[in-house]
């Protein structure tokens with residue numbers, strides 16, 4: 001995914017910084033404990049599409 005795009009992306013809920021997981025193709029927000037999917041290089045910044053992080057990934 002484009003590094004510039006990653007720079008401007010924030011969590012839609014807390015407006016916090018996101019952590020890009022390249023192997024998982026996910027953007028993590030630790031405070032919200034959510035992982036947003038990246039589909040074909042396009043981050044899907046929707047709460048409904050996000051995955052709840054299990055305790056071991058928090």
Ligand SMILES: [Zn+2]
Nearest residue numbers: 011014029032
């Ligand atoms: Zn957040």
